[in-house]
Amino acid sequence: MNVQTHIPTSAQAGARSAPAVPNKMVARDVKVFYGAKQALKGINVDIQENKVLALIGPSGCGKSTFLRCLNRMNDTIENCRVEGLIALDGEDVYGKSIDAVQLRARVGMVFQKPNPFPKSIYDNIAYGPRIHGMATGREELDEVVQTSLQRAGLWNEVKDRLREPGTGLSGGQQQRLCIARAIAVSPEVILMDEPCSALDPIATAHIEELIDELRENFTIVIVTHNMQQAARVSQKTAFFHLGDMVECDDTEEIFTNPRDERTQGYITGRYG
Amino acid sequence: MQITVLVLILALLTVIGFQMGRTRAAASVGGRVVELHSVPSYHGFYVALWAGLPALFLFVLWTASEGWLIMQMVLASLPARLTSGDPQALNLLKADILNIAHGISTGRESDPDVVAAAQHYGTLRDIGDWSLLAVGSCLAVVGLAYGHRRIGPDLRARNRVERVVSVALIVCSLVAILTTVGIVLSLLFEALRFFAVVSPLEFLFGTHWSPQMAMRADQVGSSGSFGAIPLFAGTLLITVIAMVVAVPIGLMSAIYMSEYANPAVRTWLKPILEILAGIPTVVYGFFAALTMAPFVRVIGQDLGLDVSSESALSAGIVMGVMIIPFVSSLSDDVINAVPQSLRDGSYGLGATKSETIRQVVVPAALPGIVAAIMLAVSRAIGETMIVTMAAGLTANLTANPLEAVTTVTTQIATLLVGDQEFDSPKTLSAFGLGLVLFLVTLSLNMVALRVVQKYREKYD
Numbered sequence: 186m187n188v189q190t191h192i193p194t195s196a197q198a199g200a201r202s203a204p205a206v207p208n209k210m211v212a213r214d215v216k217v218f219y220g221a222k223q224a225l226k227g228i229n230v231d232i233q234e235n236k237v238l239a240l241i242g243p244s245g246c247g248k249s250t251f252l253r254c255l256n257r258m259n260d261t262i263e264n265c266r267v268e269g270l271i272a273l274d275g276e277d278v279y280g281k282s283i284d285a286v287q288l289r290a291r292v293g294m295v296f297q298k299p300n301p302f303p304k305s306i307y308d309n310i311a312y313g314p315r316i317h318g319m320a321t322g323r324e325e326l327d328e329v330v331q332t333s334l335q336r337a338g339l340w341n342e343v344k345d346r347l348r349e350p351g352t353g354l355s356g357g358q359q360q361r362l363c364i365a366r367a368i369a370v371s372p373e374v375i376l377m378d379e380p381c382s383a384l385d386p387i388a389t390a391h392i393e394e395l396i397d398e399l400r401e402n403f404t405i406v407i408v409t410h411n412m413q414q415a416a417r418v419s420q421k422t423a424f425f426h427l428g429d430m431v432e433c434d435d436t437e438e439i440f441t442n443p444r445d446e447r448t449q450g451y452i453t454g455r456y457g
Numbered sequence: 458m459q460i461t462v463l464v465l466i467l468a469l470l471t472v473i474g475f476q477m478g479r480t481r482a483a484a485s486v487g488g489r490v491v492e493l494h495s496v497p498s499y500h501g502f503y504v505a506l507w508a509g510l511p512a513l514f515l516f517v518l519w520t521a522s523e524g525w526l527i528m529q530m531v532l533a534s535l536p537a538r539l540t541s542g543d544p545q546a547l548n549l550l551k552a553d554i555l556n557i558a559h560g561i562s563t564g565r566e567s568d569p570d571v572v573a574a575a576q577h578y579g580t581l582r583d584i585g586d587w588s589l590l591a592v593g594s595c596l597a598v599v600g601l602a603y604g605h606r607r608i609g610p611d612l613r614a615r616n617r618v619e620r621v622v623s624v625a626l627i628v629c630s631l632v633a634i635l636t637t638v639g640i641v642l643s644l645l646f647e648a649l650r651f652f653a654v655v656s657p658l659e660f661l662f663g664t665h666w667s668p669q670m671a672m673r674a675d676q677v678g679s680s681g682s683f684g685a686i687p688l689f690a691g692t693l694l695i696t697v698i699a700m701v702v703a704v705p706i707g708l709m710s711a712i713y714m715s716e717y718a719n720p721a722v723r724t725w726l727k728p729i730l731e732i733l734a735g736i737p738t739v740v741y742g743f744f745a746a747l748t749m750a751p752f753v754r755v756i757g758q759d760l761g762l763d764v765s766s767e768s769a770l771s772a773g774i775v776m777g778v779m780i781i782p783f784v785s786s787l788s789d790d791v792i793n794a795v796p797q798s799l800r801d802g803s804y805g806l807g808a809t810k811s812e813t814i815r816q817v818v819v820p821a822a823l824p825g826i827v828a829a830i831m832l833a834v835s836r837a838i839g840e841t842m843i844v845t846m847a848a849g850l851t852a853n854l855t856a857n858p859l860e861a862v863t864t865v866t867t868q869i870a871t872l873l874v875g876d877q878e879f880d881s882p883k884t885l886s887a888f889g890l891g892l893v894l895f896l897v898t899l900s901l902n903m904v905a906l907r908v909v910q911k912y913r914e915k916y917d
Contacts, residue, residue: 256805258801258804258805261800261801261804263719263720286807286808286809287807288807289804289805289806289807289808290806290807291807293805293806293807294801294805294806295805296798296801296802296805298798300796300798300799300801300802301802302799302802302803302816302817302820302821303799303820303821304820312803312806312808312816312817313806313807313808316806316807316808316809316812316816317807363802366802366806367805367806370806370807376805
């Protein structure tokens, strides 16, 4: 099913920047309800290929909810209802032709708290490729593990202890392990939900560098509470407030010349 | 009588002491309670403790030593011809004196000296009780007065009272520990008496169990051999059958309850499963003996197998059913304790629910599940009623689950049921068996606890 042609152009997004880069994912009028409570009130966002989109906003504004809609992680939450259109390469991710499990292999996720499985470092990385049957032989799997760890900048630190449990690593290393684990499945989009909030500044700097490198091969959406981080790592920024997307534009624009006074209030620290 | 009065007096004095202490504490600062080191009620408790504790100590000390002390005095006054016998005769004499003193008929004509001694005993006890009442009451009053006098704004009443409370807490936990130690020691000493008669090697490695001892020299068929291997083998066989039933069913139902069942189903399913744990084992025993055993027998006959009416299989199956709630409830808790973030991490990589459960959730919960199974095993090994009713008494050394076997616990129960003389190896062997059983379940529990601890360190 191809709905690319039916997707209306967003009123807010991309108004001032030429759409030179193709949209990897689009969200149109996305509403999310938890039971009777509405968490998102009609979100329109374009996610451009090989760019980093940062979602900022005060706590409880719906950033994480929106992020979890993009790979249907909200499916696991009881009485959560999603309305509107979310498309990946022009295909409705909530459509009948897409299975949530397959979708999540294409749209990977890294979480707020590092969550390595209680397995060895090697098995943590090999978990995804194994369940998806992506590597046929032992050597191929070794290769996937090595390249994933190298791209996550963790290889040199762990190459001598691949058989040790992943839970024995430091917090920053664990988070890079989780990123490597996500990369190993070769997703097209990586969603990151405050990936640095449990880490110290040095580990955070590591991860930020990594995000910038990963942009070459992946499309990244990152939720962050840290506005400096949003400014450092993203090309596009969307500001959420009370379930609405207030503004979405080039990161520079948002931080230097916000159009909405709520955005200005938040980035200058007046509230949030 | 005197003791009841003493207890009432002590209770009254502590209540009075509490009131007096509280009032005096408040009065000592002219009603400005904030100037006290401790709030007034702590001063009240302080005085109450002074009133109650010393007298209570005296009371405990007296009750513990009263009988022995008085008996020594009575025996000293008896003529030597009565007290010079061997220890057994002396014990008999003491019992006679006590019985007569308490007005219980000994069933035979008593020696006048013994009757006199019994009267003497009664008099001494009366004197003792009256003096206990007097001394105890005095002690309580003196304590109350002392505590009351010490009350002032600077008295650290809270710290004193809390120290007494912490000592009381320690004493309570000591009771549990000392009881365990006492049980173990009594088991150990009786078992040693048994091993003095029967060699431990024969007991542990012999293959023939027939504990009947010949009472007369010419009696036949009662050899008295104590090879416990058939019992251990029977216990093992039934435990294995029980675990084969309980572990898969318990684990699967735990996985269903924690991962698949919606909350509505879960809220009524879990309590129902736990009802299974509340059924008395005797009832399981009926079920095993009257329903399961004939059923197994009929099925076996249809298949052309020879099944004895008391089979290890039926007892094991019913025991397994009994243990299901153990395994499922504990495993369910452990699986629920696996952080949601691990499941999310797996789903986020495109894993299906079953892949997530098999490869992430169960491995993460495995230490806890192992601990649950260990506890279930020690429960199965110690279970008595079901096997007594359904597994039989024949000490059969067999691995065939269709035959009757007997277990360690069943044998202990049968050895000690009814009137028994406690000096024959037959009865003492129960303690030997008990000791082995205790050591096995103790080590299983210790391993289980160790595993659980390791698991906790990992996720907190």
